Amino acid sequence: MLVVETVVRIRREHAGGKPIKAIARDLRLSRKVVRKAIRAPEGAFDYHRSVQPLPRIGPFQERLDTLLTENEARHRRDRLRMTRIHDLLRREGFEGSYDAVRRYSRRWADARRKDPGDDVAAFIPLLFKPGEAYQFDWSHEDVEIAGKPMRVKVAHMRLCASRAVYVRAYPRETQEMVFDAHARGFAFFGGVPLRGIYDNMKTAVTSVFVGKERVFNRRFLVMADHYMVEPTACSPAAGWEKGQVENQVQTIRGRFFQPRLRFASLEDLNGWLEAECLRWAAMQAHPEQKDMTVAEAWDAERPALQPMLAPFDGFHETSHAVTGTCLISFDRNRYSVAARAARRAVQVRAYADRIVVRLGDEVVAEHPRHFGRDRTIYDPWHYLPVLAHKPGALRNGAPFQGWDLPPALARLRRKLGSGDEADRRFVRVLTAVSSDGLEAVEAAIREALDASTASDEVILNILSRRREPPPVRPLDVVADLQLSHPPIADCARYDTVRGLDAAA
Incomplete structure (x- = not known):
C-alpha cells in the first residue's frame, strides 16, 4: 500500500504534465498503481475487501457457527473464551490460526445485530451536587x-x-x-x-x-x-x-x-x-x-456533608456452642471464653479487628481477630475458676504455656519455685484476683515481698486485712456541756412508788 506522501507526489507530477509511464519508471511502480492513485478522490488510497476468502475456515464454517451460537446462549459466566473455541476446532482437524477464528467471530457477531446502533457503549454524563x-x-x-x-x-x-x-x-x-x-x-x-x-x-x-x-x-x-x-x-x-x-x-x-x-x-x-x-x-x-x-x-x-455523630457499632453476630475446654470455633480458628460459659450457647459479635463473645448481656470474652486458620487463641484468666480446683494443670495446661504474667505475679512465681506445693500456693494467690482485682493482689504481693516474705498465707492475710471495713470513729464529747435543769437526788420518790406499806 502506498503512503500518503507517494500518492501526493504522483498526483502533483501528473498535474504538472508528466506522463504516467515516466512517473511509474521514476517511482518504480506499475502504471496500474499510478493510474489508481491519480483517480483516487482527494488522495485516498484505501483498499477495502468486499469478499473475505476463507481458505482454512471454509470446511469448518458450519461447525464454527454452531459453536458460536451455543456459546452466545450460555450465561455470561459460562461462556467459552475464543481460545477455547479455537482449541475445539483444532481437535476436529482445523489447521488455521487463532486470529482467523477471532476475526470470523467478530464478523459473525456484527452480522447478527439487527440494528447497527445496538450494543453501542454510549452513556450519559452524570452530575452530582456537593454532599449528594x-x-x-x-x-x-x-x-x-x-x-x-x-x-x-x-x-x-x-x-x-x-x-x-x-x-x-x-x-x-x-x-x-x-x-x-x-x-x-x-x-x-x-x-x-x-x-x-x-x-x-x-x-x-x-x-x-x-x-x-x-x-x-x-x-x-x-x-x-x-x-x-x-x-x-x-x-x-x-x-x-x-x-x-x-x-x-x-x-x-x-x-x-x-x-x-x-x-x-x-x-x-x-x-x-x-x-x-x-x-x-x-x-x-x-x-x-x-x-x-x-x-x-x-x-x-x-x-x-452531614455530621458524623458516632461510628456505627458494625458487628456481624452468630451463635456458637462452647466446648468443655472453654473454646469456641469461629472463622477456622478457636478462641477461649470464660469458664462460666462452658457447654453453653454464646453469641459472637465479629468486628473487622476483634471478636466479642457474649452470654446473654454479659461479655465473657474479647480477643483480637486472627485471619489465619487452625490457630487456638487462649486467655489464661478465662481458666482461673477451673485452675482453683485443679492447680496441677498450671504446669502442663495449654492456656498457661508461655503466660506473660504481670510483674508482681511473675516475681512471686520465681520466689515460690517449682513443684506441686509451689503451684498450689501460687494458684491460691491467683484465685484472689477474681474477688479482689489484679491491682489489689499485686499491691499485696509487693508488700509481702518488700518484707522478704514470699508466702501465700501472708499475701492472703494482707488482702483480708484490706477488705475489713475501717474502724468506727468515736463521738467527740464536749467537756463543758451545761444542763439547763440539773437532776436532784431524792430517794424518797421511790417510796411513793412502792406504796405506804413499804414506807412504814
Missing part, C-alpha cells in the same frame, strides 16, 4: 505482608462531587468489613453524604427484583439508618451506574498497588494507603473544575 452521593465498591489486589504474598480485599469509597477517594485493605470481604470501611471512610471525609450507590453485593442486598426494586440486608439497613444514608443499588451488570468508583479501582490499582506493595503488617499498609489518598487529592486536578485540585473541591464539599 458517594459510591462504594471492592477490588482484589496482590500485596506482600511480612514477607508472604497475600491477596487483600480493598474497599473503595468516592465522593461523587469532589472526587475525593478513600481506600482501605481487609483480609475478608464480609459484612463487618463493610461496616468498618464506612465508619473509617466517613471519618476520613469529615462527614456523610445523603445517598450511597452500590452494586448488588450480598453483604448489602438480599434479593434483586425487576428494575430498581431491592430487598436490602437488615443489618445493612440499620447501618444506613444510623448514618442517615439512602442506599441505592445499581442494575445488574451495569457498572456505568457507579462509573466513578469503577474507574477509581483501575486508577488506584495502577498508581498505588503497582509494583507490588511490601509491608510488615496490614495496619502499616492501611496507614500508607490513607496517606496516599491525601497526597493524590492534593496533586490531582478536578476533572470538571480544572482550576481546582481534588483536595480543594473536597474542602468546598465538606460543609455540605
Whole structure:
C-alpha cells in the first residue's frame, strides 16, 4: 500500500504534465498503481475487501457457527473464551490460526445485530451536587505482608462531587468489613453524604427484583439508618451506574498497588494507603473544575456533608456452642471464653479487628481477630475458676504455656519455685484476683515481698486485712456541756412508788 506522501507526489507530477509511464519508471511502480492513485478522490488510497476468502475456515464454517451460537446462549459466566473455541476446532482437524477464528467471530457477531446502533457503549454524563452521593465498591489486589504474598480485599469509597477517594485493605470481604470501611471512610471525609450507590453485593442486598426494586440486608439497613444514608443499588451488570468508583479501582490499582506493595503488617499498609489518598487529592486536578485540585473541591464539599455523630457499632453476630475446654470455633480458628460459659450457647459479635463473645448481656470474652486458620487463641484468666480446683494443670495446661504474667505475679512465681506445693500456693494467690482485682493482689504481693516474705498465707492475710471495713470513729464529747435543769437526788420518790406499806 502506498503512503500518503507517494500518492501526493504522483498526483502533483501528473498535474504538472508528466506522463504516467515516466512517473511509474521514476517511482518504480506499475502504471496500474499510478493510474489508481491519480483517480483516487482527494488522495485516498484505501483498499477495502468486499469478499473475505476463507481458505482454512471454509470446511469448518458450519461447525464454527454452531459453536458460536451455543456459546452466545450460555450465561455470561459460562461462556467459552475464543481460545477455547479455537482449541475445539483444532481437535476436529482445523489447521488455521487463532486470529482467523477471532476475526470470523467478530464478523459473525456484527452480522447478527439487527440494528447497527445496538450494543453501542454510549452513556450519559452524570452530575452530582456537593454532599449528594458517594459510591462504594471492592477490588482484589496482590500485596506482600511480612514477607508472604497475600491477596487483600480493598474497599473503595468516592465522593461523587469532589472526587475525593478513600481506600482501605481487609483480609475478608464480609459484612463487618463493610461496616468498618464506612465508619473509617466517613471519618476520613469529615462527614456523610445523603445517598450511597452500590452494586448488588450480598453483604448489602438480599434479593434483586425487576428494575430498581431491592430487598436490602437488615443489618445493612440499620447501618444506613444510623448514618442517615439512602442506599441505592445499581442494575445488574451495569457498572456505568457507579462509573466513578469503577474507574477509581483501575486508577488506584495502577498508581498505588503497582509494583507490588511490601509491608510488615496490614495496619502499616492501611496507614500508607490513607496517606496516599491525601497526597493524590492534593496533586490531582478536578476533572470538571480544572482550576481546582481534588483536595480543594473536597474542602468546598465538606460543609455540605452531614455530621458524623458516632461510628456505627458494625458487628456481624452468630451463635456458637462452647466446648468443655472453654473454646469456641469461629472463622477456622478457636478462641477461649470464660469458664462460666462452658457447654453453653454464646453469641459472637465479629468486628473487622476483634471478636466479642457474649452470654446473654454479659461479655465473657474479647480477643483480637486472627485471619489465619487452625490457630487456638487462649486467655489464661478465662481458666482461673477451673485452675482453683485443679492447680496441677498450671504446669502442663495449654492456656498457661508461655503466660506473660504481670510483674508482681511473675516475681512471686520465681520466689515460690517449682513443684506441686509451689503451684498450689501460687494458684491460691491467683484465685484472689477474681474477688479482689489484679491491682489489689499485686499491691499485696509487693508488700509481702518488700518484707522478704514470699508466702501465700501472708499475701492472703494482707488482702483480708484490706477488705475489713475501717474502724468506727468515736463521738467527740464536749467537756463543758451545761444542763439547763440539773437532776436532784431524792430517794424518797421511790417510796411513793412502792406504796405506804413499804414506807412504814
